[in-house]
Amino acid sequence: MSTKILNVGLIGFGLSGRYFHAPFLAVNPRFRLKKVVERSKNEAQDFDPSIENARSVDELLSDKSIDVVFICTPNDTHFAYAQEALENGKHVVIEKPFANTEAEARQLVELAAQKKLIITGYQNRRWDSDFLTIQKLMADDTMGEIVEFESRYDRYRPVAQTNTWKEQSGDGGGNLYNLGPHLVDQALVLFGPPAAVSAEVKTLREGSLIDDFFAIRLHYPDKSVLVKSSLLVYDNSFRYILHGTKGSYLKTGLDVQEETLRQNVLPDASPWGEEPEDRWGKLSTDAYSGIHKSLPGNYMPFYDNIYDAIVLGKELAVKPEEVLRTTRVIDLAWQSSRERVILAF
Template identity: 40%
Template structure:
């Protein structure tokens, strides 16, 4: 793939970014994180509410139509932060226009769409990446280090919760009965991606999805078990959890690690904190280590920093680093997300629909 500034001695140029969508994800996550990375310049936004965009980004050009921005010569990278059913068609149009592309999770609605985009990006010689920003969360980084350091020995049980307390069903597309709606397509990709980063591809997937809140029309409860031989990885998300659960619980043959609180970066962004400001990504909630004999021991949690995703994107476009989330890894996540839906419908465990080549990549 021929990229700009592939010579490491050449100063990296500013990557000009166009953001499609300025709803919750675009406004809360993408715009602030892009704005906090020196190698990126957020030049344009596609939105039907120009006043909303310009109140935050007075220098950005606002387009009402994605097609108009995709033909602009002054955009290098297109970031797609729109409803899930639009990810694939918008990404396809951006790639065909010769733009590098970042897609908010989930990658696509299914594995077939994901495969088609991966092939098209490879053919056109552009970078394609998926915004799996939770790889740079404090809670995950702390648990990952504990596992890699061998603190708890060989992992037998890994449990990851992404729970919220939202008893009332809200009128927003994520909670509608639409393709890509529901909690599994919303939070599941985060849980799956973190599990794959730690353990690779599972042998089988067993899942149960449910609509538990009064008036729910899309799944708002998900319980998914990934099997790795005798190891079990439990991924759970629910909307009726007022408290009392842990973000991570990990058991091994040398002890257990518990992490109670979730990473604070989303809360900091919602509070208006600028990424990189003092305290950004700090996590005062420690990991707690149990070995069955001594009193529990607290271990400081590593700070999180989701800016690292976009720093990696800037480096990849400038030819000075690797894509932080390569397409094949996003494809693996989609295979598991899709398998979970199939498992819940069939009420049976299923294997991943990946080719041998995709598994080896």
């Protein structure tokens, strides 16, 4: 096992930087969160006084000791910051969306390959409790061949929140770019590339400046796959429906890690990522029908894999080609919604 410690730079310290990345990096001995870009605030130092401050992206990237950069900024900046980080010889992890178009994503992947650097997207939802549970049920053939899969990630925000960049129009704005990458990635992990894509992308809330609803159908010859998200769902507890040739699985409630991290609990706490019983899914088969205990979620394997890929040359868990296919689906979803057509993948 290597004793090397990777120095990390975070660009941005909002929700993603503060509550997702910083806690996991802080308790993982193979990383040192060395420097954070905050243009005027000092919230990183409130989290950990040993973290250094950078007032600009250029200041952080000029630090030759930084090995890997996590980009946690508004969506319209991801491509430019990632490109600049790669040009400065840094490995790169990009918050979703990885890029706003497949063409931009491909440019970054090709540049990283030229520079012999690691680049990946932050797909932490692969390590959610519910998704790990679904993968285990499928691996065990508990439900047989899956013939219908529906996944939702809804919220109730009836009034557009004008005080956040996520509710502003512009490049990378809107719900499809915000939550779409997670839902699409999970479906592609389970079922692989589709034959075709069709979608509805809409603005449902009065006064909204963004798309706040999407429904993407991934077309496969042997199953129905639908991923949806809306910001106007009062009862937003529903997450998954799976029907197979041997049974069904229905799931409500979100993985607990985000809410735990927001309570300033670090991910070295024990137990970690265990769902309360009222969030466990319902499994129905000939062998058993009833509540099925969820596996614990844990995002730490994502970070361990980043280390192993950079230091030990191991394969990325979230591979560049997987990032590219997710951005392609989102591109096709936009086009399908505009043109009201089904598009070949």
